[in-house]
Amino acid sequence: MSIDNDLTRDWWKSAVVYQIYPRSFADSDGDGTGDLRGIIERLDYLQTLGVDVVWLGPVYRSPQYDNGYDISDYQDVDPIFGTLDDLDELIEELHRRGIRLLMDIVVNHTSDEHPWFVESRDPSSERRDWYFWRPPRPDHAGGEPGAEPNNWNAVFSGPAWEWDAASGEYFLHMFSRKQPDLNWENPQVRSAIYRMMRWWLDRGVDGFRLDVINLISKPEGLPDGAGFTQIADGPRMHEFLAEMNAEVLADQPRPLLVVGEMPGVTVEDARRYTDPERREVDMVFQFEHVDLDHGPGGKFDLVPLPMPRLRENLMRWQVELEPVGWNSLYWDNHDQPRAVSRFGDDDAQWREVSAKTLATVLHLLRGTPYVYQGQELGMTNTPFADIAGFRDIESLNYAAEQETAGRLFDELLPGLSAGSRDNARTPMQWDDSAGAGFTSGEPWIAVNPNAAQINAQRQVGVAGSVFEHYRALIAFRHDEPCVAHGGVTPLAMDHPDLWAYRREHEGIELLVLASFTREPIEIPADLLEDWMDCDAGDPSRDGVTVAIATSDEAASAVLADGRLPGWESVVLRRIR
Known part of the structure; x- marks a missing residue:
């Protein structure tokens, strides 16, 4: 088998995407962190499952403050994952098995260690305007509370502005202070990003998953307001995406896939973003259904979610996106708790069948299904006992912020355990060995204790298993045009x-x-x-x-x- 480049433009409608979180998938050298060679060694497993596309989480050079979503070099591989040669081999081996590679890329922001930002810190630099630098509010001294240029808050807690005493201004970061936002209003920024994306396509990748892409167009003047919700789907979003499509994708002779991750996007906007006539993105990756159980205090303040409310949301997107819009279908990903614990029933008696039913409901819908590593095995949330078990910056920042405000950790633990992104990031469960077949060393985050019962070795080729049910669903989508x-x-x-x-x-x-x-x-x-x-x-x-x-x-x-x-x-x- 080899990659088929003679496909219709909408080939991805009958495809299934498998997401790999590189740090947690397979460790080839025993250092406890997943790597590219580990992935290469497990490709036959993906071929057996029958998936069409691998979405690879960020493997670029990075300080790893946000597990690779803080990129310091877009055109190199971080040594913890391997080398560019390893990535080239991964592309070749995937293609040999008829599987395409979708690169996860972050162009809303970079790492503060990226050379662009390092140079931008100099007020006289030509790259100063590549990021958002602003003076303190009038009549305020830089660095004091309330001096920030506006009242926006960052996703990872606290103000969205960081004071830089050396240059005498604040810079904008909608995520962590280690992730400064790029200024897409600057055409030089856009040109540099497009060159980099073309470089990856020339290297053989088959498309991109664009992280938080609908945040790149900021409102003019950066006024006070609701921050994140105010900047999502900004005034030049459609213009920027159409330009990206024309500059990066239009002259490519082979089938590609471009997915726009768009927190807060509405059905109406999603229909416009994915209308084939507009040539912006092929599908959106949206969050409405996975935000439904968030209480007034946010994602760690979980509230009960009756199934009819979840059903109403997903079916509304199904009906209202027709006939031109297209959605990514998912329960799990690297930012979400495990679906069988969240939407299914992870009691030992019901875990397997509820995992299979969640898969049935999702894979028969209109849209492109995504399988997150371990979901095809029915992997569950992990039982966290204390703060030492967590690794995710979002969880750690939230705990620190709440403890500073006077709350006890024992009070926070239920919400953190149920909602932390670390639930998705525990190592892939390959077998019942001490390292679950993920590593021969000490894993960067602990293996879920139930790996002895839930693992690939116990399911591949076993009739009635969760894995074999996923395999049947994937084959059915390939064979049945109605799906x-x-x-x-x-x-x-x-x-x-x-x-x-x-x-x-x-x-x-x-x-x-x-x-x-x-x-x-x-x-x-x-x-x-x-x-x-x-x-x-x-x-x-x-x-x-x-x-x-x-x-x-x-x-x-x-x-x-x-x-x-x-x-x-x-x-x-x-x-x-």
């Missing part, structure tokens, strides 16, 4: 525990039925009209088949008496 191209009709939206919808395309119809409770569900009779002429023993009769099911028992129960067992899911197919 990639069909319309979506939400069903039974008033049911408290049943997630149901219909897909239709060129005479093919799919009915998706999924239980989100431990108790058996009686399926409303109107949903199964005209579908009950099929039985599990003769699934092809009258053109009706069981396309996908979490178990044979679930398929039999649905077809025999219209009942769906707890946390099970079934997909029926028919020709109209």
